[in-house]
Amino acid sequence: MQKRPELIALFTDFGVGSHYLGQLKARLIAERVTQPVIDLCSDAPAFNPRASAYLLESFLPYMPPASLFVSVVDPGVGSDRRALLVKDDRFWFLGPDNGLLARVVARRKAVEIQTVELPEVTARSRTFDGRDFFAPAAALVCQGRPVPGQPVFRDSLVGADWPEELAEVIYLDSYGNAVTGLSGRGLSDDLCLRAGGRTLPHAETFSSVSPGTLFWYVNANGLVEIAASRANAAKQLGLTIGTSVAWGD
């Protein structure tokens, strides 16, 4: 395993424009972190660690080794929910124990999991753990220093019992494409997907259908996605985060 991260990837529901990402980054700089920091995803489903967990999982195959994911979708901030550090031979993950890391733990076989306990950070009235807690924790990891905490059993994690796949919309992108939590592996092109009252055929890619046509395809991160060529599928079908989808005619 790499001793230290070579990249920090921020996975959050902070949105863009506001000061949340900026203050988190300023804190990393204040802590003398020198690794490059990228905004991997800043509009993960807000307040929704479950949908976010499946989205985060789908990104793993395309991330460089020695990436540290700072993952903050955290409606329970300020409560006594645990904070976690997960590591294996390829990645590190920091995040709240609310299910957000459940899918990456399930996917990665041999992981070490521990709580993160930073006594100098006051527990009360914390509403911005991204800046005040996870950023200094990330700095410890980046500097190869020990992170205080206790070992955690894999089965004790929130979300440890979640299914392999989620037959729901878990993300809407700016084009109006709707990502589902369904794996795209080994699917027949003959399958049809039902969503928003419609039955959608498969297409290989956007340019293989005429403009406006609705279809499903396996997206660039391996998940089943509902899209339209040069049009907004989510709007046409009335899809939102959590909308159910199903295979069938």
Added chain:
Amino acid sequence: MQKRPELIALFTDFGVGSHYLGQLKARLIAERVTQPVIDLCSDAPAFNPRASAYLLESFLPYMPPASLFVSVVDPGVGSDRRALLVKDDRFWFLGPDNGLLARVVARRKAVEIQTVELPEVTARSRTFDGRDFFAPAAALVCQGRPVPGQPVFRDSLVGADWPEELAEVIYLDSYGNAVTGLSGRGLSDDLCLRAGGRTLPHAETFSSVSPGTLFWYVNANGLVEIAASRANAAKQLGLTIGTSVAWGD
């Protein structure tokens, strides 16, 4: 005092996605600036230096020493409004003299203030001072070179007479939380805040109330903020930038 900035923090109303931030950063690179640049806030209240001034002030305690703030909320760009450089033992600030820097000047006791005069930049038909004026000025500061200009008296700044606090909404974030210009220091938890026709109780943090509940709390930057647990408070209350708030029953 540090001789040179170690970090450039951009505080603007440029929005995200468009080329404004990108062109400003390209200009910094063209000027051989090597300090890290972060987007501290890119959706400061548009055309509104007054609300923006209180927001910027609230960020100071959480920024690393030796930060240079390039601050551009500048509806008067192209007019003869002055450009300012403010510095003290901790920070540098560049921005227009339209009130945007008034609150940081008020908060920081011993500051040096000067105009910024870059004769090579044509005054007429300037509409993008962020790129064409403040970026080269920032490069001078970053390189420890003198910045041409005249000393300015603190009391002559636009906004020098603005109050310590603003009983208004000064910012809406992507979750729908509404930040006010009221300081959170020394407030009793028994206080109620009136906003949007409703009277809101205090809560410590998001997870201490049930989903949907409206409340006020002291946000992570020390300001009074109106929020709802896992819901959009601004939409529910009809709050916009400038909406008045008041303590009371």
Added chain:
Amino acid sequence: MQKRPELIALFTDFGVGSHYLGQLKARLIAERVTQPVIDLCSDAPAFNPRASAYLLESFLPYMPPASLFVSVVDPGVGSDRRALLVKDDRFWFLGPDNGLLARVVARRKAVEIQTVELPEVTARSRTFDGRDFFAPAAALVCQGRPVPGQPVFRDSLVGADWPEELAEVIYLDSYGNAVTGLSGRGLSDDLCLRAGGRTLPHAETFSSVSPGTLFWYVNANGLVEIAASRANAAKQLGLTIGTSVAWGD
């Protein structure tokens, strides 16, 4: 000519917040690219290489030498449209052959143009060439290594026959300003611009008219732009990408 780029500028319709920009950047880091990367524009007109081409062209005079533009507005991704590398004594450009680079080729006199052929990248089911194709191609350019491909004649490019100017709205920014594809060079201030059923006078800059006033001006990138002082011109006039404009009374 510089041997290697000193800056990577991303020009895309990916939007912000989503994982598209982040995954592209992660891939650049995985490929050991060390040049700084900036988001030059992330909300280029979606699915619209033609409008995007004129916007990209307008940015060139303000970019540092030795910039590499990674340009992805690519509704035909996955089809057999060619991928291009364009270079001259100042810039490199990577992008699809769908017109997106047509205007920069027209503007730059002596350019070399070639296809980009990366055999190891599978052609089928590619839907994210930004990450999977253009990022590794950019890495080759950044490392000064040869990029596999064939020479391309300038006249064979999609968009080679497009006009010098476009009397249409090609971009809407977050303030509601509407950029047109009309050059601002040599225009009389007496001209009026017709757009959205209104006839708009010229103004030098935002601060030279009263709040709310609609006007046209030559924007900071040399294009004719429709704006209102401290207000949203596009909304007031009902302008969208593609809306025609014309000089006249």
